[in-house]
Amino acid sequence: MRKNKLAVTLVLAATLLAGCNPTYNWRDYSSPEAPYRVMFPAKPASHTRSVDLNGVKVEMTMTAAEVEGVMFAVGTGVAEDAAGAQAAVDAMKTAMLRNIGATVQRESASAASSGDPASARKSIDIDATGTGNGGPMQLTGHFESRGKRFYQVIVLGKAKAVPPEQSEQFMKSFTLL
Template identity: 25%
Template sequence: MHRSRAALLLLAAAATGCSPTFNWREVRADPSGLKAMLPCKPDKASRRVPMGAGEVELSVLGCDTGGATFAILQAELGEPPRPDEVLAQWNRATLANMKAEGSQARAFVPPGADPLSSSQRVSAQGRRADGTPVRGEAAYFARGRHVYQAVVYASDPRPDTLQPFFEGLKFP
């Protein structure tokens, strides 16, 4: 009886190992061809938002798992495109929205992206809409007329989830 109980516990432990919280998969942020890695099956949404010199369709691929939100946002800019200026504005707006208490930025240009001065990876501590603390890890980059934000929001983001997310961003 003792052996069968031990076997049952081992079987239960093995079964939980088969359904990980972070189930990484490659996705494409159409129509641009951006490849990305997400740790869960993403939902898709889009809406019109003011950006740059006009209004654009902002597309979002995102999912929640392990206490974190992972999202990839992209928009195609109108005339004149000015992606460097738009990325800088987007970064400032995101930091203001999360009431960031300071941020750290460094250059970030995924393979195949345009090397712009506003292509950055930004880390910031701030607050969610409900006032609870949140850490934002975001990357801003562009290719041609397309601008992107890849972002993770969590109370305490795990480095082992940030690395595959940001390193998985690339263009064909």
């Protein structure tokens, strides 16, 4: 009887300790470069580099975290004007789809302008499947422009490795400030 209590106690202690080290360790992140907040599932890293978005060269900062082979990332940059930022949204979406030879499963888009170029907005949301890294890939993406600034919010990983609830939590946590 005493051995059973000890075994149960050890199993409970192991379960509690495992609960203290979750695979997804969500943390709030506010960008120092751009006005957004998001919850990352692990400690993110950032880097900035020049990218070519359909003939327009811009500096883009990518902040990302990877958990079990699934990438959670936010990219942002500034175009010369609102029209350039809107074009960047299309270019980023096209590049992401091309990277994995994707087929779009779902896409929705919206645009708004009040006549003031600084308030021009465009957004595109997609779910897509493709191939990469030796197998089927799944991409969930949100591409948005606000004035001259543009954003790319993605979850990308092997199709069976992307937990829908984790992807949804990341995507819904993205907020422009």
